[in-house]
Amino acid sequence: MAVKEKRNIRKEIHNKLDDNVMQGALAKFTSEYPMARLKAYANVDSIDDLRDDLRTMKRWAVDHIDALADEFQHSVEERGGKVFRAADGDEVKKILLQICEENGVQRIVKSKSMATEEIKLNGALENAGLHVRETDLGEWMLSVAGQKPSHMVMPAIHLNKEQCAGFFEQELHEEVPSDISYMIHTARRVLREEFLHADLGITGANFGIAENGAIGLVTNEGNARLVTTTPKIHVVLIGYEKLIPKVKDAAKILRLLPRNGTCQRMTSYMTMVSGPTPIIYKKDGKWVEENRKQYVILLDNGRLAAAKDPKMKQVYQCVRCASCLNVCPIWRMVGGHVYGHIYSGGIGAILTGLLGNMEAFSKFSDLCIGCRQCTTICPGEIPIPDLIDELRARYVKKYGLSMPEKTAFQHILTHRKVFHSLLRIGSVAQKPVQSGKFIRHLPLFFSGMTDGRSLPAIAAKPLRDRTEDLCKHNPKNPVMTAAFFSGCNMDFVFPDTGESVVKVLQDLNIAVTYPQEQTCCGKPVLGMGDRDTGKVIAKQNIEALEATGADVIISACPTCAETLERTYKELFKDDVQWRARAEAVAGKVREFTSFVAEQYKAQGRTLPQAERGSRITYHDSCHMRRGLGVWQQPRELIKMTGADFVEMKDSDRCCGMAGAFGVKYSEISKPILHDKLENIGNTKADTVAVACPACMMQIGGGLNQQNPSVRVKHVADILAECIAER
Amino acid sequence: MEKVCADWPAKAFDEQLVSGKYWDEFAENTKAAATELIHAGTWQEAEQLLQGLVKDMEAKEILAVGGEENPRLGMMYQHLQSNGRTVYTDKFDIAEHAPQADLGISTAEFGVGESGSVCVDTASYESRVTGMLPPTHIVFLQADHMVKNIDTAFRVIAKVYKKGYMGFITGPSRTADIERVLSLGVHGPGRFIVIAVDEPAQRRA
Ligand code: SF4
Numbered sequence: 049m050a051v052k053e054k055r056n057i058r059k060e061i062h063n064k065l066d067d068n069v070m071q072g073a074l075a076k077f078t079s080e081y082p083m084a085r086l087k088a089y090a091n092v093d094s095i096d097d098l099r100d101d102l103r104t105m106k107r108w109a110v111d112h113i114d115a116l117a118d119e120f121q122h123s124v125e126e127r128g129g130k131v132f133r134a135a136d137g138d139e140v141k142k143i144l145l146q147i148c149e150e151n152g153v154q155r156i157v158k159s160k161s162m163a164t165e166e167i168k169l170n171g172a173l174e175n176a177g178l179h180v181r182e183t184d185l186g187e188w189m190l191s192v193a194g195q196k197p198s199h200m201v202m203p204a205i206h207l208n209k210e211q212c213a214g215f216f217e218q219e220l221h222e223e224v225p226s227d228i229s230y231m232i233h234t235a236r237r238v239l240r241e242e243f244l245h246a247d248l249g250i251t252g253a254n255f256g257i258a259e260n261g262a263i264g265l266v267t268n269e270g271n272a273r274l275v276t277t278t279p280k281i282h283v284v285l286i287g288y289e290k291l292i293p294k295v296k297d298a299a300k301i302l303r304l305l306p307r308n309g310t311c312q313r314m315t316s317y318m319t320m321v322s323g324p325t326p327i328i329y330k331k332d333g334k335w336v337e338e339n340r341k342q343y344v345i346l347l348d349n350g351r352l353a354a355a356k357d358p359k360m361k362q363v364y365q366c367v368r369c370a371s372c373l374n375v376c377p378i379w380r381m382v383g384g385h386v387y388g389h390i391y392s393g394g395i396g397a398i399l400t401g402l403l404g405n406m407e408a409f410s411k412f413s414d415l416c417i418g419c420r421q422c423t424t425i426c427p428g429e430i431p432i433p434d435l436i437d438e439l440r441a442r443y444v445k446k447y448g449l450s451m452p453e454k455t456a457f458q459h460i461l462t463h464r465k466v467f468h469s470l471l472r473i474g475s476v477a478q479k480p481v482q483s484g485k486f487i488r489h490l491p492l493f494f495s496g497m498t499d500g501r502s503l504p505a506i507a508a509k510p511l512r513d514r515t516e517d518l519c520k521h522n523p524k525n526p527v528m529t530a531a532f533f534s535g536c537n538m539d540f541v542f543p544d545t546g547e548s549v550v551k552v553l554q555d556l557n558i559a560v561t562y563p564q565e566q567t568c569c570g571k572p573v574l575g576m577g578d579r580d581t582g583k584v585i586a587k588q589n590i591e592a593l594e595a596t597g598a599d600v601i602i603s604a605c606p607t608c609a610e611t612l613e614r615t616y617k618e619l620f621k622d623d624v625q626w627r628a629r630a631e632a633v634a635g636k637v638r639e640f641t642s643f644v645a646e647q648y649k650a651q652g653r654t655l656p657q658a659e660r661g662s663r664i665t666y667h668d669s670c671h672m673r674r675g676l677g678v679w680q681q682p683r684e685l686i687k688m689t690g691a692d693f694v695e696m697k698d699s700d701r702c703c704g705m706a707g708a709f710g711v712k713y714s715e716i717s718k719p720i721l722h723d724k725l726e727n728i729g730n731t732k733a734d735t736v737a738v739a740c741p742a743c744m745m746q747i748g749g750g751l752n753q754q755n756p757s758v759r760v761k762h763v764a765d766i767l768a769e770c771i772a773e774r
Numbered sequence: 775m776e777k778v779c780a781d782w783p784a785k786a787f788d789e790q791l792v793s794g795k796y797w798d799e800f801a802e803n804t805k806a807a808a809t810e811l812i813h814a815g816t817w818q819e820a821e822q823l824l825q826g827l828v829k830d831m832e833a834k835e836i837l838a839v840g841g842e843e844n845p846r847l848g849m850m851y852q853h854l855q856s857n858g859r860t861v862y863t864d865k866f867d868i869a870e871h872a873p874q875a876d877l878g879i880s881t882a883e884f885g886v887g888e889s890g891s892v893c894v895d896t897a898s899y900e901s902r903v904t905g906m907l908p909p910t911h912i913v914f915l916q917a918d919h920m921v922k923n924i925d926t927a928f929r930v931i932a933k934v935y936k937k938g939y940m941g942f943i944t945g946p947s948r949t950a951d952i953e954r955v956l957s958l959g960v961h962g963p964g965r966f967i968v969i970a971v972d973e974p975a976q977r978r979a
Binding site: 073076077091092127183184185186189202203204205207208209212228229231232233235236239240243244260262264268269270271273274276277278294295296298299300302303310312313314315316317318319320321322323325326327328329330335337 | 776799803806807865866868869870873886888889890891897898899900902903906923924925927928929931932935936937938939940941942943944945946947948949950951952953954955957959960961962
């Protein structure tokens with residue numbers, strides 16, 4: 049048995065970042081993908097309607113999974129197939145070896161099946177002396193090379209043609225030029241022999257239809273069609289999550305899967321096999337026709353438990369198109385190998401966890417930065433980052449946090465005064481805080497920042513010490529009162545922006561209060577999965593905000609706004625009292641720019657065109673655009689200032705900060721930032737506006753070193769300048 | 775020849791769903807999928823076009839299915855048989871010669887506008903090897919047997935699909951596994967040709 053692999057993820061990441069072949073391929077692919085995908089959807093009325101349909105159908109399926117599995121089994125058996133149910137990989141192997149023995153099987157051809165990778169089937173079959181061949185070109189090359197696929201749809205995307213030619217040579221013991229068409233034709237010739245001489249074909253399935261027992265296979269090469277045609281026996285390995293009720297439901301998958309996966313309206317082949325189908329072969333020198341044998345193995349391996357889990361059952365909505373990887377900023381940097389053993393990207397982390405390897409999950413789950421890009425594109429509408437958060441929380445609950453994190457979270461963050469005095473100390477002597485390991489996971493900790501990005505200093509006087517003076521300027525007859533929740537970043541790093549927020553609100557005839565008892569919103573600890581500490585912090589903030597009695601609660605940090613508005617409610621979902629209090633607070637929370645834009649409209653306000661002559665572009669924070677759904681309003685506000693507004697390319701792509709991530713994985717964060725800076729530079733804007741202090745820190749730091757002529761400003765600062773002009 | 779449905783037009787087609795009005799979209803999308811689409815007004819014209827194609831590709835051994843259902847097609851297959859060219863129409867002959875054949879000819883039930891796919895009922899072994907093993911695959915299709923999209927395609931399919939082997943073909947076999955460079959003909963045919971005929975097929979009663 050293989051020794052349990054000990055992985056050094058950090059080292060693997062460095063290797064991937066240094067792999068120029070892979071970096072080039074992924075950069076090219078990910079930049080072309082979004083447009084190619086939209087082109088494939090050009091003749092569809094509403095992508096979201098299709099996604100809704102798919103999700104609804106798959107939700108029904110998971111809620112009826114046992115009945116569906118029974119019906120599917122019955123349908124297959126009624127037609128003459130045989131169905132097995134396997135609890136795990138070992139059972140699958142036992143069943144398969146039995147089938148091979150009973151039928152005198154020696155040669156096997158396979159068509160891509162992630163499930164067989166998941167249970168490491170090939171090795172087991174080969175150990176039993178069987179000849180097994182992958183037939184998907186990419187998979188075949190990788191199996192020859194002893195590598196694993198790095199992408200669910202494009203397994204060999206990390207390789208170039210020279211490397212591929214090397215694998216061909218290794219396998220065929222002949223000289224192979226690195227000519228793609230030559231290699232393809234060589235593969236055709238070699239694998240054709242495999243198809244023609246195989247005794248048994250193994251496939252996965254893209255779906256399994258309960259109504260008639262058909263399985264569906266989607267391929268471009270046609271290998272699945274051959275694997276299910278030439279051999280006398282067909283074995284299907286299908287996970288429970290692939291079952292759907294009716295024949296017509298397959299359309300719901302097929303209208304999305306090829307478009308999202310390979311940017312095609314349909315793959316070259318879509319094949320359905322229901323029951324054993326005829327085969328013609330030579331028996332004792334005579335041609336005969338009979339039905340092939342069909343065996344279907346339904347694989348559990350953690351899936352049935354997931355189906356009963358109210359949150360995790362959402363993984364059943366996955367159709368394995370891999371588009372969540374294609375838009376993931378982290379996958380684009382590190383490729384697929386760094387993730388779990390088979391399934392990569394965010395969904396890969398989740399599947400790895402659910403299929404029983406929580407240890408592996410915990411190792412790379414923080415490679416999801418929660419930018420939610422995947423959620424906008426996933427055909428099954430799976431909230432991938434939320435499921436990762438959930439699994440992380442479960443992991444922490446079971447195994448706890450590592451010591452330094454525990455110290456920081458439970459002993460420092462929960463004590464607001466201790467936490468804030470540490471930050472104050474930091475402003476006097478930044479050194480000790482920077483090197484102090486214990487707080488490196490908090491949004492303010494700059495220890496990992498190095499070249500390519502400057503660090504903002506902790507302000508000499510935090511916002512909380514300035515608000516008493518600021519609030520003296522409150523209007524006499526306010527239209528409403530606002531409690532300002534600043535968040536750590538604005539409080540200690542960008543207090544000037546905090547002042548701008550207050551000024552803009554006051555200018556709208558709103559009285560502002562600043563509750564001194566407020567503390568960090570808790571996102572950093574919640575992101576690490578420590579919900580217990582998160583609850584302690586949340587209670588402090590809820591109490592502090594309640595005490596103000598304000599009409600609205602304003603946050604100019606989208607992460608804080610999202611946490612106050614959404615996360616607190618969920619945190620207390622089992623605590624009636626606190627849930628009600630969290631809901632009351634949430635009901636008042638407003639993100640700054642959307643609130644101001646609404647007030648300007650309501651009050652019929654205009655702004656002096658103070659920014660005339662300047663050229664401003666805008667960067668969407670992930671939490672703002674996809675978390676809160678706010679993106680038009682900040683743009684409207686900028687345009688109101690008279691500035692020349694210019695869109696940058698990929699304005700809504702993550703800047704690479706993503707809370708603690710930018711610090712912990714600065715080596716990944718920096719190239720992401722680099723792309724962002726390039727897009728900003730190309731706009732020729734003199735100012736890049738943001739509505740999130742974390743983005744301001746990341747982009748500001750980068751510009752400071754790489755393009756100091758461009759300034760970064762929070763929308764609040766831009767507005768406050770206009771007001772000063774009045 | 776074993777089929778999922780012996781007579782698709784009679785058993786599965788619903789005039790609301792199947793109509794020639796989706797032809798234009800079908801034609802456009804087949805192009806995007808690298809299908810070679812040929813439009814013939816009559817079976818006679820179709821036969822001439824087929825003869826031309828076969829001559830150009832210098833096919834010597836041809837697998838041909840669907841001639842029993844459609845006498846016009848059956849006749850065409852006979853006519854193809856000449857000077858050193860062999861056309862196999864018997865299922866055992868097809869099975870035997872499939873690995874070396876130069877060309878496979880078969881039929882499709884209907885086309886799908888949205889994707890440029892053709893729905894193929896390949897419940898029989900001979901129809902599958904005919905479409906998969908030779909380097910070129912030609913498919914006959916009736917031009918007004920079109921549905922709007924994949925969704926309607928499945929509404930049609932659902933009426934008759936109880937058992938057997940079927941699906942869609944949308945262009946030739948392709949791969950982009952090496953450097954994402956598109957290459958045709960990796961395991962299946964590198965050329966996929968659809969001959970769509972306006973004139974209704976005279977099905978054998
Ligand atoms: S999670 Fe969604 S986007 Fe990712 S592979 Fe599954 S269906 Fe595709």
